[in-house]
Amino acid sequence: MIWGWLSGSVFLGWSLGSNDASNVFGTAVGTKTINFRTAVICICIFCILGAVLEGTHCIETISKLTTQSIQTAFIVSTAAALTVTVMTILKLPVSTSQAVVGAIIGISFVLRQPIDTHGLKKVVACWVGTPVGSMFISVILYYFFGFFWNRFAHRNIQFMDNLLKFGLIVAGSYGAYALGANNVANVTGVFAGTGMGNFSAVTWALIGALSICFGVVTYSRNVMMTVGANLVPLNPFTAFIAVMSEAVTVHIYAQVGVPVSTSQAIVGAVLGIGLVKGMRSVNNKVLFGIAVGWISTPIIAGLTAFFAYKFYLSFIA
Numbered sequence: 001m002i003w004g005w006l007s008g009s010v011f012l013g014w015s016l017g018s019n020d021a022s023n024v025f026g027t028a029v030g031t032k033t034i035n036f037r038t039a040v041i042c043i044c045i046f047c048i049l050g051a052v053l054e055g056t057h058c059i060e061t062i063s064k065l066t067t068q069s070i071q072t073a074f075i076v077s078t079a080a081a082l083t084v085t086v087m088t089i090l091k092l093p094v095s096t097s098q099a100v101v102g103a104i105i106g107i108s109f110v111l112r113q114p115i116d117t118h119g120l121k122k123v124v125a126c127w128v129g130t131p132v133g134s135m136f137i138s139v140i141l142y143y144f145f146g147f148f149w150n151r152f153a154h155r156n157i158q159f160m161d162n163l164l165k166f167g168l169i170v171a172g173s174y175g176a177y178a179l180g181a182n183n184v185a186n187v188t189g190v191f192a193g194t195g196m197g198n199f200s201a202v203t204w205a206l207i208g209a210l211s212i213c214f215g216v217v218t219y220s221r222n223v224m225m226t227v228g229a230n231l232v233p234l235n236p237f238t239a240f241i242a243v244m245s246e247a248v249t250v251h252i253y254a255q256v257g258v259p260v261s262t263s264q265a266i267v268g269a270v271l272g273i274g275l276v277k278g279m280r281s282v283n284n285k286v287l288f289g290i291a292v293g294w295i296s297t298p299i300i301a302g303l304t305a306f307f308a309y310k311f312y313l314s315f316i317a
Helices: 002-021 023-030 036-054 056-063 070-089 096-111 117-152 157-192 201-219 221-230 236-256 262-277 284-316
Strands: none
Touching: 002 070, 002 096, 002 157, 002 201, 002 262, 023 036, 023 157, 023 236, 023 262, 036 157, 036 201, 036 236, 056 117, 056 157, 056 201, 056 236, 070 096, 070 157, 070 284, 096 117, 096 157, 096 284, 117 236, 117 262, 157 201, 157 236, 157 262, 236 262, 262 284
């Protein structure tokens, strides 16, 4: 019975992996510097490591937003997963954190249950800070690494190309680690607060990480190409900058204990590069679609959870 309720969490992990996790290697795959298979292997290995070693901080933040029962946790995770899945089908990178928090708020309205407003304000502030912070970090890293790249790139082109490919693998693996450390809370955080199964925080982190990996393996390619190739034209060097900026940003928030979106971080990083190269290089149509996805995600997830729990109450009455 426990695993039946937990299917909502597994579904959410799958949807997160298919949407958010792809972003740590999206720019590398989009520029055809790293093949999709290599990206998937690196994401899975380092996502699990990040979740197990550092994922418990963010799990604690999500679990304390409201008190959940097994039933409401299932509805929250399922509503968030459905929202993210729809956005994935539309090839839009969205925030799973926003979907989860939106679903928590939606179900809290039905229960007339108080929300930890201090924790909620902290999470929302970090939503805004994620793309903005990543954008500024990408600008700084662009000029820092660009100084050395411009000095040495012409001396041995083949060596520098191989070095850059290795750098993309390192940056992507770091991004996957940061994703596991930060975003695993979105998958299992609401269940951890229920005391379900008496699992340890590390066990919850492992369950979440494996669910994310399942989504990466089966359905992550489409969103990967949206960010990696369509938003701003990237070359291997700027792809490296984008991935490293995203990884640094998400890892910082993992240390703070707030789950944020890798999608928002990578889009902010890519926009930072667009800022340096000139905003004419930014595909405004793609950017608009991404912005609409970010705004609508918590609203859709909240409404889905609200009406799903209303239906559940009428069904058991």
